[in-house]
Amino acid sequence: MTAPTRITLTGVFGVGKTTVAHLVARQLGWDSVDADDILVANAGKEVAQIFEEQGEAAFRQIEADAFAQLATHERSVIAAGGGAPVFEPTRRSIVESSLVVCLKATPETVVQRMEAKEQGRPRPMLAADNALARARRLIDQRAAVYALADFTVETDAMTPEEIAAEVVRFYQTRGERAFNRPGRVEQLTRTPSILPPILDAPNATTIIRTASGEYPAHVAWGALAHLGDITKRATRARRAFLISDEAVMAQWGEAAISSLREAGIEVASHTIPSGDASKSLQQAAEVYDWLASQRAERRDAIVALGGGMVNDFSGFVAGTYLRGMPVVQAPTSLLAMVDASIGGKTAVNHAGAKNIVGLFYQPKAVVADVATLKTLPRRALIEGMGEVIKHALIRDAELLTVLEARLDDLLALEPELTTQVLARNVQIKGAVVSEDERETGGVRELLNYGHTLGHAFEAAGGYEALLHGEAVAVGMIAAGEIGRRVGITPAVLVERQRALIEHAGLPLKPPTGIDRDRIHAALALDKKVVAGGQRWVLLEDVGRPIVTSDVPKDVIEAVLDDLLS
Ligand SMILES: NC(=O)c1ccc[n+]([C@@H]2O[C@H](COP(=O)([O-])OP(=O)(O)OC[C@H]3O[C@@H](n4cnc5c(N)ncnc54)[C@H](O)[C@@H]3O)[C@@H](O)[C@H]2O)c1
Numbered sequence: 001m002t003a004p005t006r007i008t009l010t011g012v013f014g015v016g017k018t019t020v021a022h023l024v025a026r027q028l029g030w031d032s033v034d035a036d037d038i039l040v041a042n043a044g045k046e047v048a049q050i051f052e053e054q055g056e057a058a059f060r061q062i063e064a065d066a067f068a069q070l071a072t073h074e075r076s077v078i079a080a081g082g083g084a085p086v087f088e089p090t091r092r093s094i095v096e097s098s099l100v101v102c103l104k105a106t107p108e109t110v111v112q113r114m115e116a117k118e119q120g121r122p123r124p125m126l127a128a129d130n131a132l133a134r135a136r137r138l139i140d141q142r143a144a145v146y147a148l149a150d151f152t153v154e155t156d157a158m159t160p161e162e163i164a165a166e167v168v169r170f171y172q173t174r175g176e177r178a179f180n181r182p183g184r185v186e187q188l189t190r191t192p193s194i195l196p197p198i199l200d201a202p203n204a205t206t207i208i209r210t211a212s213g214e215y216p217a218h219v220a221w222g223a224l225a226h227l228g229d230i231t232k233r234a235t236r237a238r239r240a241f242l243i244s245d246e247a248v249m250a251q252w253g254e255a256a257i258s259s260l261r262e263a264g265i266e267v268a269s270h271t272i273p274s275g276d277a278s279k280s281l282q283q284a285a286e287v288y289d290w291l292a293s294q295r296a297e298r299r300d301a302i303v304a305l306g307g308g309m310v311n312d313f314s315g316f317v318a319g320t321y322l323r324g325m326p327v328v329q330a331p332t333s334l335l336a337m338v339d340a341s342i343g344g345k346t347a348v349n350h351a352g353a354k355n356i357v358g359l360f361y362q363p364k365a366v367v368a369d370v371a372t373l374k375t376l377p378r379r380a381l382i383e384g385m386g387e388v389i390k391h392a393l394i395r396d397a398e399l400l401t402v403l404e405a406r407l408d409d410l411l412a413l414e415p416e417l418t419t420q421v422l423a424r425n426v427q428i429k430g431a432v433v434s435e436d437e438r439e440t441g442g443v444r445e446l447l448n449y450g451h452t453l454g455h456a457f458e459a460a461g462g463y464e465a466l467l468h469g470e471a472v473a474v475g476m477i478a479a480g481e482i483g484r485r486v487g488i489t490p491a492v493l494v495e496r497q498r499a500l501i502e503h504a505g506l507p508l509k510p511p512t513g514i515d516r517d518r519i520h521a522a523l524a525l526d527k528k529v530v531a532g533g534q535r536w537v538l539l540e541d542v543g544r545p546i547v548t549s550d551v552p553k554d555v556i557e558a559v560l561d562d563l564l565s
């Protein structure tokens with residue numbers, strides 16, 4: 001048997017690998033090495049600079065080369081970069097040349113340790129907002145890779161000295177046996193079924209994972225200042241074609257354009273009229289003409305700055321022009337931030353039907369600057385609250401409580417609260433979309449809570465009497481009432497929902513004059529109709545939606561009677 005002469009410490013960024021490597025090396029009389037130091041020396045650039053200039057994939061290769069080099073350092077304790085074992089060649093060279101010890105900690109511990117270490121140092125705003133979310137995401141994503149270790153230390157309650165002692169004890173008592181056990185290399189180098197994406201998106205609020213791609217969503221107060229940097233990382237584009245509408249361009253165009261230019265991106269912009277009428281094939285043709293005149297290429301990016309209309313329209317244009325150009329969504333309305341910009345549904349309206357021509361086309365990044373809501377018309381802000389309330393009801397009891405307690409502060413756009421609530425909403429929508437990109441696996445269908453009748457009210461009102469979010473609010477009232485009458489939804493919940501919708505200033509009923517026949521007609525046309533049977537999303541409780549087509553027609557009619565009276 002050969003005794004291992006190297007120990008590699010793996011684990012998430014901030015867990016304390018460097019400190020522990022140093023302590024372990026001292027006890028064993030070995031050297032300690034930070035793999036990042038080696039690769040920085042080799043590349044002649046800092047890690048961040050490599051990421052920025054060359055992207056994550058190139059970084060991982062440089063890192064793998066550093067590990068290949070480290071595989072010949074005798075008697076060394078190596079602190080690996082957090083993402084190192086994600087890349088198969090790196091994982092293999094670590095496993096073949098050294099004992100692998102994973103230092104594990106909860107996201108809370110990691111953030112605490114990082115804060116203790118970084119005390120007094122200025123931190124980028126996005127990082128401060130999202131440190132915990134980020135640590136949680138990294139740990140979740142990489143759990144399966146970190147599990148490929150000879151030994152794991154649960155470090156939460158331990159000091160660095162205690163952790164080091166634990167590593168040394170393992171090495172001295174079981175290290176040689178562990179290193180020589182049969183099948184070890186195969187076992188520790190296998191590819192886990194869930195592999196984290198190699199994605200160049202520091203400080204993202206959440207990562208949306210779809211079959212057609214993975215992309216970060218950034219939610220922050222003032223995020224437009226980072227639009228350029230994020231666009232560059234996500235697309236590598238040197239030129240951006242910014243699409244916005246009149247109202248948004250006037251308020252936020254300059255901020256977006258200067259951020260893009262500061263990142264070294266050349267920008268051309270095009271403004272379309274505000275209002276849903278711009279979501280048309282005609283308008284798309286005009287934008288195609290513009291892109292053609294600018295000689296837009298597939299390696300350039302489209303940046304969509306605006307509400308859901310601009311998001312849907314620009315996504316459609318991006319998905320079709322040149323068979324697909326990268327698009328970055330910069331939503332500026334509440335509805336767009338929590339809903340339209342996430343999930344890749346793009347469309348234009350046609351022949352009087354909403355969103356009838358379109359495609360699933362995922363953006364490369366979403367950059368939601370919460371501060372842009374300051375100029376959003378009040379009615380649009382309240383409208384967006386309909387989807388926010390829906391997210392809480394279908395997925396998050398804690399968010400529902402926050403909304404109940406702090407709705408006024410939220411409507412007043414208190415920065416910290418608003419950012420947190422929106423980040424949570426984006427995570428919820430992102431998680432659902434990640435599970436069911438094309439609404440085929442059932443989960444995404446749950447987002448349609450309040451939408452079956454909501455869409456019908458919206459259509460029956462000619463898309464003017466009620467805005468989408470308002471229609472959804474009324475649709476939720478109806479779904480609550482239906483759920484209560486068929487014995488699925490508790491009366492207390494129906495009341496909580498009603499109180500919140502009312503408090504938000506959202507309607508509880510459709511406006512008078514809405515035609516019942518048109519509601520019936522619209523119901524039959526609803527996209528959620530599956531094989532003729534109407535499908536209803538109903539709540540058994542907060543966070544417990546179910547889908548059923550088993551709702552008697554007379555219950556629906558009775559609920560409509562009440563709502564239309
Ligand atoms: N793709 C999806 O999953 C999805 C989901 C929901 C809604 N949608 C679509 O989204 C659209 C509705 O979204 P919306 O309510 O954002 O509509 P919108 O984009 O038309 O915006 C509403 C109004 O607010 C203005 N505006 C937006 N942001 C502003 C800001 N920060 N400051 C000042 N003015 C601002 C716009 O110019 C517009 O006049 C519809 O077309 C709908 O079909 C899509």
Ligand SMILES: [Zn+2]
Pocket residue numbers: 339387451468472
């Ligand atoms: Zn909706």
